[in-house]
Amino acid sequence: MNDILQGLGVVWLVAAAFMTVLWMVQRRTGNAGVVDVGWAAGIGGAALLLALMVEGDPLRRAMVAGMGGVWGLRLALHIHHRSHGKPEDGRYQQLRREWGDQVQFRMFRFYQIQAFTVALFALPFALAAHHDQPPGLLDALALALWLLAVMGESLADAQLSAFKRTANGERVCRRGLWRYSRHPNYFFEWLNWCAFALLAVQAAGGYLALLAPAAILYLLLKVTGIPATEAQAVRSKGEAYRDYQRTTSAFVPWFPRKGL
Numbered sequence: 001m002n003d004i005l006q007g008l009g010v011v012w013l014v015a016a017a018f019m020t021v022l023w024m025v026q027r028r029t030g031n032a033g034v035v036d037v038g039w040a041a042g043i044g045g046a047a048l049l050l051a052l053m054v055e056g057d058p059l060r061r062a063m064v065a066g067m068g069g070v071w072g073l074r075l076a077l078h079i080h081h082r083s084h085g086k087p088e089d090g091r092y093q094q095l096r097r098e099w100g101d102q103v104q105f106r107m108f109r110f111y112q113i114q115a116f117t118v119a120l121f122a123l124p125f126a127l128a129a130h131h132d133q134p135p136g137l138l139d140a141l142a143l144a145l146w147l148l149a150v151m152g153e154s155l156a157d158a159q160l161s162a163f164k165r166t167a168n169g170e171r172v173c174r175r176g177l178w179r180y181s182r183h184p185n186y187f188f189e190w191l192n193w194c195a196f197a198l199l200a201v202q203a204a205g206g207y208l209a210l211l212a213p214a215a216i217l218y219l220l221l222k223v224t225g226i227p228a229t230e231a232q233a234v235r236s237k238g239e240a241y242r243d244y245q246r247t248t249s250a251f252v253p254w255f256p257r258k259g260l
Contacts, residue, residue, distance in 0.1 A: 001205075004126045007053040011046045012119035018042060019115040023108050032092040032107060033083045037076050039114050044072015046122035054129040056203075063139065063199065064129045067146050071192055074150065078157050090232040121216075124196040124209035131203035139199055146195035152177070152188035160185070171240040180253035182244060183229070186220045187251050226250060 022038045047068020051061040083089065099106045159176035167173075177184035193213040200209035219225055233241045247256045 001130070003054045004130050007050045007126050007129075008119050008122060010053065011049055011122050012116065014049070015042045015046070015115035015118040016112060019111040020108075023111040026107065026111075027104060031083075031088040032095070033079075033089045035111055035114055036083075036089075037079045038111075039118065040072050040075035040079060042072075042115070042118040043121060044069045044076065046118055047072065047125045050122060050125045050129050054126055056128075056130045056132050057134050060131055060133075060135055060139070060199075061129045063135060063143065064125050067143070067196065067199065068125050071146075071150060074154065075189075078154075082157075082161070090236065091228045094232070121193075121212055124193075124200040124212050127203040127206050127209050128196070128200035131200070131206070133202070136202075138202060142195045142198035145191060145198065149188045149191035149195055153185050153192070156184040156188060171237045172244045174244070174248070174256075177253060179256060180249065182248050182250050183220075183226055184253055186225050187253060190216055190220060221251065 019035070019038060019042075022034050025034055026032045048065050051065035051068075054061070087093075095107075095110075096103050156177045159178060160173055163170070163173040163175050163178070181187055190213060193216045197209040197213050200206045203209075230241075230245070247258065249256075
């Protein structure tokens with residue numbers, strides 16, 4: 001287990017340095033959204049780093065590197081493409097207003113918390129890479145779930161991007177997966193973490209990997225995901241978004257209800 005602890009320690013140090021650089025970037029540009037790109041890239045990089053550092057079955061380590069690396073790269077590129085050249089996300093604008101004169105100190109602390117969470121959420125990768133048994137049926141199920149999650153999240157992101165280009169006066173996206181969930185991207189993001197946990201659960205102490213999807217679910221439903229995103233959507237879209245809330249599932253895709 002020493003290789004797991006050492007690997008996670010290295011991930012934390014690298015992530016802390018990386019987030020310090022990104023904090024300096026946001027201080028120069030006035031756009032804190034770069035932290036979202038950095039977090040996704042950091043998680044993907046952590047999977048690659050741990051696959052190299054932790055001693056376990058080579059094929060299992062290759063799965064960790066491939067699944068975690070591809071997920072992180074895709075998400076980081078998507079967030080960068082979505083936000084590059086655009087104004088700062090409304091969530092961070094709101095934080096700047098709330099933090100006032102302490103904005104840079106609190107922003108630095110926020111970035112370092114993100115670095116710490118990179119190490120925390122890298123635990124499933126470390127556990128999976130440490131397992132010395134070759135992949136079996138459960139790992140095949142993890143891979144299948146991961147493929148479903150990556151394809152679903154990619155489709156949801158593509159549908160929302162297409163809507164923004166061709167909205168023609170529509171204020172709320174109800175196309176494709178967004179007809180059945182207000183946040184299908186978040187739902188498939190959570191499935192990704194379920195797949196990572198499933199990959200690690202057979203390892204010694206693998207039950208700890210279940211904390212990752214549980215924590216992601218809590219954050220998405222109660223903290224930084226849906227609450228912040230929807231508060232901003234209501235501020236910017238008003239009654240159109242409130243109607244969407246009344247008729248469409250918040251998270252798990254399901255058939256829309258009739259307007260109340």
